[in-house]
Amino acid sequence: MTALAAEKTSADLAAEFGLKPDEYAKILARLGREPNLVELGVFSVMWSEHCSYKSSRAHLRKLPVTGDRVIQGPGENAGVVDIGDGQACVFKMESHNHPSFIEPYQGAATGVGGIMRDVFTMGARPVALLNALRFGDPSHPKTRRLVAGVVAGIGGYGNCVGVPTVGGETQFHKGYDGNILVNAMCVGLADADKIFYSAAPGPNLPVVYFGSKTGRDGIHGATMASTEFDEASDAKRPTVQVGDPFAEKLLIEATLELMASGAVEAIQDMGAAGLTSSSVEMAGKGGVGIEIDLDQVPQREEGMSAYEMMLSESQERMLAILKPGREGDAHRIFEKWGLDASVIGATTSTGHIVLKHHGKVVCDLPLAPLSDDAPLYHRPYVRPQPDRRIDPGQVEAPKDWRAAVLKLMSCPDMASKRWVWEQYDRHVMADTVADSSTGCDAGMVRVHGTKKALAMTSDCTPRYVQADPYMGGRQAVAEAWRNLTAAGADPIAVTDNLNFGNPERPEIMGQIVCAIEGMADACKALDFPVVSGNVSLYNETNGQAIPPTPTVGAVGLIPDYDLRMGYASMQAGDVLVLIGETHGELGASLYRRELFGQEDGAPPPVDLDAERRNGDFVRGLIRGRKVSAVHDLSDGGLVCAAAEMALASNVGVALTARSEHNAAPYMFGEDQARYLVATTDADAVLAAAKAAHVHAIVCGEAYGDLFASRELFSIAMTDLRAANEGWMPGFMN
Amino acid sequence: MKAAVVVYPGSNCDRDCKVAVERATGSAVDMVWHQETALPDRVDLIVLPGGFSYGDYLRCGAMAALSPIMGAVRAAADRGVAVLGICNGFQILCEAHMLPGAMLRNAGLKYVCKPVDLDVTNAQTRFTAAYGGKRTVRFTQGNGDGNYQARPDELDRLEGEGQVVFRYVDNPNGSARDIAGIVNAKGNVLGLMPHPDRAFEPELGSADGADLFRSALSSAL
Numbered sequence: 001m002t003a004l005a006a007e008k009t010s011a012d013l014a015a016e017f018g019l020k021p022d023e024y025a026k027i028l029a030r031l032g033r034e035p036n037l038v039e040l041g042v043f044s045v046m047w048s049e050h051c052s053y054k055s056s057r058a059h060l061r062k063l064p065v066t067g068d069r070v071i072q073g074p075g076e077n078a079g080v081v082d083i084g085d086g087q088a089c090v091f092k093m094e095s096h097n098h099p100s101f102i103e104p105y106q107g108a109a110t111g112v113g114g115i116m117r118d119v120f121t122m123g124a125r126p127v128a129l130l131n132a133l134r135f136g137d138p139s140h141p142k143t144r145r146l147v148a149g150v151v152a153g154i155g156g157y158g159n160c161v162g163v164p165t166v167g168g169e170t171q172f173h174k175g176y177d178g179n180i181l182v183n184a185m186c187v188g189l190a191d192a193d194k195i196f197y198s199a200a201p202g203p204n205l206p207v208v209y210f211g212s213k214t215g216r217d218g219i220h221g222a223t224m225a226s227t228e229f230d231e232a233s234d235a236k237r238p239t240v241q242v243g244d245p246f247a248e249k250l251l252i253e254a255t256l257e258l259m260a261s262g263a264v265e266a267i268q269d270m271g272a273a274g275l276t277s278s279s280v281e282m283a284g285k286g287g288v289g290i291e292i293d294l295d296q297v298p299q300r301e302e303g304m305s306a307y308e309m310m311l312s313e314s315q316e317r318m319l320a321i322l323k324p325g326r327e328g329d330a331h332r333i334f335e336k337w338g339l340d341a342s343v344i345g346a347t348t349s350t351g352h353i354v355l356k357h358h359g360k361v362v363c364d365l366p367l368a369p370l371s372d373d374a375p376l377y378h379r380p381y382v383r384p385q386p387d388r389r390i391d392p393g394q395v396e397a398p399k400d401w402r403a404a405v406l407k408l409m410s411c412p413d414m415a416s417k418r419w420v421w422e423q424y425d426r427h428v429m430a431d432t433v434a435d436s437s438t439g440c441d442a443g444m445v446r447v448h449g450t451k452k453a454l455a456m457t458s459d460c461t462p463r464y465v466q467a468d469p470y471m472g473g474r475q476a477v478a479e480a481w482r483n484l485t486a487a488g489a490d491p492i493a494v495t496d497n498l499n500f501g502n503p504e505r506p507e508i509m510g511q512i513v514c515a516i517e518g519m520a521d522a523c524k525a526l527d528f529p530v531v532s533g534n535v536s537l538y539n540e541t542n543g544q545a546i547p548p549t550p551t552v553g554a555v556g557l558i559p560d561y562d563l564r565m566g567y568a569s570m571q572a573g574d575v576l577v578l579i580g581e582t583h584g585e586l587g588a589s590l591y592r593r594e595l596f597g598q599e600d601g602a603p604p605p606v607d608l609d610a611e612r613r614n615g616d617f618v619r620g621l622i623r624g625r626k627v628s629a630v631h632d633l634s635d636g637g638l639v640c641a642a643a644e645m646a647l648a649s650n651v652g653v654a655l656t657a658r659s660e661h662n663a664a665p666y667m668f669g670e671d672q673a674r675y676l677v678a679t680t681d682a683d684a685v686l687a688a689a690k691a692a693h694v695h696a697i698v699c700g701e702a703y704g705d706l707f708a709s710r711e712l713f714s715i716a717m718t719d720l721r722a723a724n725e726g727w728m729p730g731f732m733n
Numbered sequence: 734m735k736a737a738v739v740v741y742p743g744s745n746c747d748r749d750c751k752v753a754v755e756r757a758t759g760s761a762v763d764m765v766w767h768q769e770t771a772l773p774d775r776v777d778l779i780v781l782p783g784g785f786s787y788g789d790y791l792r793c794g795a796m797a798a799l800s801p802i803m804g805a806v807r808a809a810a811d812r813g814v815a816v817l818g819i820c821n822g823f824q825i826l827c828e829a830h831m832l833p834g835a836m837l838r839n840a841g842l843k844y845v846c847k848p849v850d851l852d853v854t855n856a857q858t859r860f861t862a863a864y865g866g867k868r869t870v871r872f873t874q875g876n877g878d879g880n881y882q883a884r885p886d887e888l889d890r891l892e893g894e895g896q897v898v899f900r901y902v903d904n905p906n907g908s909a910r911d912i913a914g915i916v917n918a919k920g921n922v923l924g925l926m927p928h929p930d931r932a933f934e935p936e937l938g939s940a941d942g943a944d945l946f947r948s949a950l951s952s953a954l
Contacts, residue, residue, distance in 0.1 A: 152843070155844050159846075159877075160743070160745075160785045161745065162746070162785075244788075245785075245788075246742075246788030246789075249745065249785070250743075253742070337742060421846075422843075422845055422846055422847055423843050423844045423846070424844075424846060425844070426846055426875075427846065427873045427875060427928070427931045428746060428749070428875065428931070429745075430748075430749040430753065430930060430931050430933070430937060432937070433936050433937070
């Protein structure tokens with residue numbers, strides 16, 4: 001190995017790169033020698049938590065990943081599901097938490113860019129974006145700046161590329177003071193028989209690099225995303241990449257044109273760990289080798305070392321393996337779109353990755369240990385003891401009902417996020433039929449040129465997961481399924497984004513294991529396979545972990561968008577029918593948190609049979625045109641759902657008070673599997689419910705300009721709207 | 734009748750414009766790459782679409798105003814062909830001095846995406862004739878630099894000559910005198926900040942944009 005450039009490495013340097021002593025020992029054993037600096041860099045990113053899923057892999061296997069519609073499950077850049085007529089929907093959600101906390105604008109922007117690349121790398125045109133954002137307490141000194149930066153970054157990137165942002169969620173909790181969450185989801189459309197994969201099909205094929213030049217930004221980003229933060233984290237700003245949405249737009253068009261030209265054998269974007277992971281994965285998955293001449297890599301800066309080039313996370317770059325002799329066709333396409341491109345190497349039959357720089361071999365590693373033999377940990381865990389159930393009869397009633405309703409509707413989690421989504425282009429591509437402004441439980445875009453539409457949502461209730469990770473995992477899946485159902489869609493598949501603290505701590509590992517098991521059970525019961533996902537661990541600062549947040553992104557299909565449903569279409573004179581049983585579950589509820597500062601208690605149990613039965617019933621009502629508006633019940637229970645329907649539909653609501661001593665559990669309970677439907681024919685809905693063995697009661701009526709419940713509260717719609725709309729601009733401006 | 738949509742590398746409403754024109758008018762639409770120097774023969778309407786033409790890292794539309802196709806667009810406009818610049822297209826027409834004035838950053842310093850109601854202040858133009866008696870239309874806007882400004886005497890002249898075609902009912906971005914759209918003195922070049930190309934079917938929230946494309950193409954008869 002004398003030909004190898006020989007910067008000395010050591011266990012100490014390996015530790016600096018994020019490798020544990022035993023992992024470094026494993027490298028020594030597998031190589032039979034010390035790795036040089038470049039090789040150590042390659043190992044450290046490939047074996048980082050971010051790239052290898054070494055802590056979560058063993059448990060992710062519990063998730064159901066197959067189904068009638070699944071074309072490609074987890075393991076590729078994005079999941080692929082069949083949506084009929086030879087078309088496929090390609091989607092994934094991914095976190096950009098660590099970079100967004102350090103540098104919110106660029107962190108969030110490049111998160112959006114990265115997830116779009118995952119989707120168009122598969123051959124799909126991105127058609128919609130969603131973002132699940134979780135920030136610290138509004139009173140925390142960093143929160144405002146982070147919100148402003150993240151929202152501007154998402155908008156700045158997505159708006160320019162020209163993909164509508166149609167949905168998402170924005171929440172606040174002090175548990176995210178030290179680690180915000182930015183989870184971005186992208187949905188794309190492709191022809192089902194034209195999906196592209198990353199595995200190199202054989203040796204002696206040209207490897208072409210195209211897109212932006214490689215610079216020194218983002219070096220060791222994947223490693224940074226696999227460690228905890230402390231006071232010195234601001235010093236990590238140089239590990240955050242800088243996004244160029246115009247370059248991304250060019251990259252999308254050039255990539256799709258290149259694919260259509262028939263020149264592409266395999267393709268992979270350069271995301272986390274850049275050139276390293278893309279080349280290792282393409283060759284490793286294909287069972288071949290790869291040789292790269294780093295002098296051919298387009299470089300933004302002079303004098304870059306092999307190490308820097310391999311570890312750079314410069315954005316908007318792709319690696320493709322071409323059919324032999326098609327370099328000229330490819331070159332014409334890159335020229336048209338003004339992209340840098342270069343044939344940087346070829347696949348080989350050696351099973352090794354060999355890198356040359358200035359005529360010298362600077363890295364020569366067998367591929368198998370890098371990907372297939374990455375560490376797999378069965379980390380010790382303790383199953384958390386779920387909180388005890390809160391007896392509804394023991395929950396305090398509000399002293400002032402009117403104030404309580406206004407407080408809930410204006411609390412940071414319930415307040416209108418208009419300030420956020422008005423900064424996102426929600427209409428470009430001219431196929432958006434429901435977005436954050438619409439009053440619909442899901443975003444929705446038409447499948448261009450057809451009557452079909454895709455519905456999409458992202459959901460998680462971290463306070464439930466905190467109280468009981470298993471039930472919280474079930475709930476996140478159930479709520480996503482319910483939101484798609486309320487929009488009139490058939491739920492078809494899930495992408496998950498698991499955000500947790502340090503998995504080396506048994507109690508955090510216990511959250512991970514239990515949440516995955518809860519999600520798995522719900523996905524199985526609801527025929528809702530997981531087709532892609534991302535795991536973000538080490539979301540901790542100074543030993544304080546975030547609330548466990550397994551975000552569920554989900555997609556549904558509507559055969560005819562004229563059958564879509566929302567909650568803004570309630571008419572004066574409609575009767576409100578509550579579908580599903582109410583026991584008054586108030587453990588870990590928004591009501592107790594916001595009014596009494598109590599976050600304890602078991603979350604509402606999720607009865608998956610009831611979810612399925614009630615959801616199928618509601619979808620049937622929608623398809624049969626028996627209802628004028630539908631909303632799922634979640635945070636804040638009946639009162640908040642009814643208030644949102646009233647606001648979106650611009651008509652008052654009178655909720656029927658119940659005669660019990662304490663109406664709070666009925667009004668604010670967060671029991672699952674429930675929907676609020678508005679109808680002109682309540683008798684027909686009740687009769688149909690009875691026949692379907694679904695619990696249903698009349699719970700109110702729509703009319704006038706008051707949001708009220710006799711003897712409890714009466715609020716002018718203008719006051720309710722001011723409370724709901726006022727908080728966010730008041731906080732930000 | 735025929736329309737052409739100019740495609741810059743960063744255009745992202747090019748397809749929207751094509752589909753909107755096709756659905757609203759049934760006319761054929763050619764896509765013209767920014768590096769071309771000629772337009773298709775006998776084109777009746779040229780659309781400069783929304784987006785970020787060359788990234789717009791410089792002033793919005795500044796580079797596009799100097800692109801190869803602009804010579805042909807300018808010549809066609811001089812011949813009287815209808816030219817419609819939407820959003821980034823409006824910015825490009827200002828930068829190319831085919832329309833007076835300039836766009837500043839929105840007054841709120843943020844990108845703003847929302848439906849906006851517009852008063853049709855001149856229904857006599859070749860772009861608005863189909864609105865007839867209709868006084869208010871709803872389009873969707875989405876921009877960060879849509880704050881239209883010009884010298885006061887220029888604004889007086891535009892208003893006096895009937896060149897202000899659309900005004901915001903509730904000004905979202907600080908545009909001078911609530912201006913959302915203007916035509917040139919000849920009346921054949923319209924710059925419009927909100928998007929009729931996102932409002933051509935009811936399920937998009939409004940179909941009011943369809944009449945604008947119908948007007949523009951029927952006027953070519």
